[in-house]
Amino acid sequence: MAFILLYQLLGNEIMAVIENSSAAENDEWEYYYDYLDPVIVDESKLKYNKYLIVIIFWIILAAFVGFLFLSLTLMCRSGNLPRSHRS
Numbered sequence: 391m392a393f394i395l396l397y398q399l400l401g402n403e404i405m406a407v408i409e410n411s412s413a414a415e416n417d418e419w420e421y422y423y424d425y426l427d428p429v430i431v432d433e434s435k436l437k438y439n440k441y442l443i444v445i446i447f448w449i450i451l452a453a454f455v456g457f458l459f460l461s462l463t464l465m466c467r468s469g470n471l472p473r474s475h476r477s
Contacts, residue, residue, distance in 0.1 A: 433440070
């Protein structure tokens, strides 16, 4: 008897959840596809990012030269060392 009563209580709660979720599905949505105008940027007011591409280029170039120097140095040091001949 207690099991049937518990099943009926849970069944009523589940039905309430199903009814609430079906009520939420009936909401109407309106979609607007308006065009947004881009923000106008004045170049004279830019202070820090005006020459950013040039700065990045020089940093990458310096890093490449440093990597090249390091790799060539390690390649030269890893070669066979000359051995002295014992007589």
